[in-house]
Amino acid sequence: MNKRIYLCLAHMSGNEQKYIQEAFDTNWVVPLGPNVNAFEEDLENFFGENNKVVALSAGTAALHLGLVMLGVKPGDEVICQSFTFCASANPVTYVGAKPVFVDSEEDTWNMDPALLEEAIKDRISKTGRKPKAIIPVHLYGMPARMDEIMAIAEKYEIPVLEDAAEALGSEYKGRKCGTFGRFGAMSFNGNKMITTSGGGALVVPDADAKKKTMFYATQAREPFPYYQHEEIGYNYRMSNICAGIGRGQMTVLDEHIEHHRHVHGLYEKAFAGIDGIELKCNPNSDFNANFWLCTILIDKEKTGFDYEQLRVALDAKGIESRPLWKPMHMQPVYKDAPCYINGTSERLFGKGLCLPAGPYVSDSDVEYIVSEIKKMCVSK
Numbered sequence: 001m002n003k004r005i006y007l008c009l010a011h012m013s014g015n016e017q018k019y020i021q022e023a024f025d026t027n028w029v030v031p032l033g034p035n036v037n038a039f040e041e042d043l044e045n046f047f048g049e050n051n052k053v054v055a056l057s058a059g060t061a062a063l064h065l066g067l068v069m070l071g072v073k074p075g076d077e078v079i080c081q082s083f084t085f086c087a088s089a090n091p092v093t094y095v096g097a098k099p100v101f102v103d104s105e106e107d108t109w110n111m112d113p114a115l116l117e118e119a120i121k122d123r124i125s126k127t128g129r130k131p132k133a134i135i136p137v138h139l140y141g142m143p144a145r146m147d148e149i150m151a152i153a154e155k156y157e158i159p160v161l162e163d164a165a166e167a168l169g170s171e172y173k174g175r176k177c178g179t180f181g182r183f184g185a186m187s188f189n190g191n192k193m194i195t196t197s198g199g200g201a202l203v204v205p206d207a208d209a210k211k212k213t214m215f216y217a218t219q220a221r222e223p224f225p226y227y228q229h230e231e232i233g234y235n236y237r238m239s240n241i242c243a244g245i246g247r248g249q250m251t252v253l254d255e256h257i258e259h260h261r262h263v264h265g266l267y268e269k270a271f272a273g274i275d276g277i278e279l280k281c282n283p284n285s286d287f288n289a290n291f292w293l294c295t296i297l298i299d300k301e302k303t304g305f306d307y308e309q310l311r312v313a314l315d316a317k318g319i320e321s322r323p324l325w326k327p328m329h330m331q332p333v334y335k336d337a338p339c340y341i342n343g344t345s346e347r348l349f350g351k352g353l354c355l356p357a358g359p360y361v362s363d364s365d366v367e368y369i370v371s372e373i374k375k376m377c378v379s380k
């Protein structure tokens with residue numbers, strides 16, 4: 001049997017050790033230091049002008065601090081995309097607010113702008129108050145319809161916190177995901193486009209917002225010689241060791257993005273003639289996904305198998321795959337949350353699978369994965 005093929009494994013450039021060694025040599029073994037500053041600078045160069053970056057301990061921490069920065073308080077409502085990983089929504093509950101889930105549209109699988117506006121109007125009419133923030137997600141690296149979402153957000157004057165955890169390098173109309181909203185959350189978890197082992201960042205609009213985010217990320221310590229606290233803060237800064245990994249990873253970020261897109265291109269060609277398997281592609285040239293994971297929908301009527309049968313079969317052949325995210329409005333923990341649903345995410349959840357796309361996935365791996373799927377189609 002072939003080696004096991006994973007969805008998206010961490011892949012080191014070889015430059016990471018140098019920065020880690022430097023941290024040890026200079027005894028910067030703390031959650032601040034030269035690597036943290038330089039990693040932020042690298043990210044700021046990547047995101048371009050008018051964007052500042054705060055390196056944090058996780059993408060989840062970035063989302064949490066984004067909500068703190070937006071002043072979301074207990075009892076507030078926050079609109080969140082339902083079709084996502086739980087970390088998009090959980091920080092809403094950390095601040096004592098209530099998530100209101102909005103379903104996806106077909107083209108991007110992300111927040112449906114029409115349903116978003118419907119939800120905002122309905123929440124205002126039901127509660128007498130506007131939702132405090134909107135959290136769209138660029139799922140699997142596919143950009144959400146940011147023009148329409150931003151237009152609605154501006155119309156109702158509700159700030160946007162983008163969950164771009166899966167979308168480092170993705171672009172919508174030539175602009176990088178994570179830079180549309182007031183704040184953008186990135187993740188550098190072990191399975192993401194680049195990794196710091198665990199880590200994340202908040203993309204913020206200016207130096208003042210950066211200063212304030214860092215203040216909340218370091219226990220909200222006031223500028224006194226002793227420890228004075230006038231607000232509640234968090235211990236969310238990135239370690240200087242992890243940031244060393246991040247600096248090394250930045251040297252291969254462009255290669256990683258290119259590789260994911262290359263792998264997607266291979267799947268696109270290979271799946272072209274297979275009836276009943278639909279690979280998710282950019283809806284049009286406005287969208288330039290990073291294809292963090294490549295995803296397919298399976299039409300059981302045509303293939304004779306569903307996503308779970310395929311997942312089990314691929315697993316037996318040494319191929320990791322994963323069902324699409326189970327929508328938040330279907331999660332027991334969120335059963336009482338208000339939701340605005342059109343059936344899209346439930347349908348996708350019932351038919352979809354993520355396929356390997358990471359830096360270790362070779363051309364021959366893609367060939368092998370698709371040939372195994374083809375065999376199943378033939379032998380149904």
Ligand SMILES: Cc1ncc(COP(=O)(O)O)c(C=O)c1O
Nearest residue numbers: 058059060085087088165187189
């Ligand atoms: C959509 C989404 N949001 C948020 C996160 C949270 O990031 P982290 O794992 O770095 O906390 C992740 C990934 O884990 C994610 O996929």
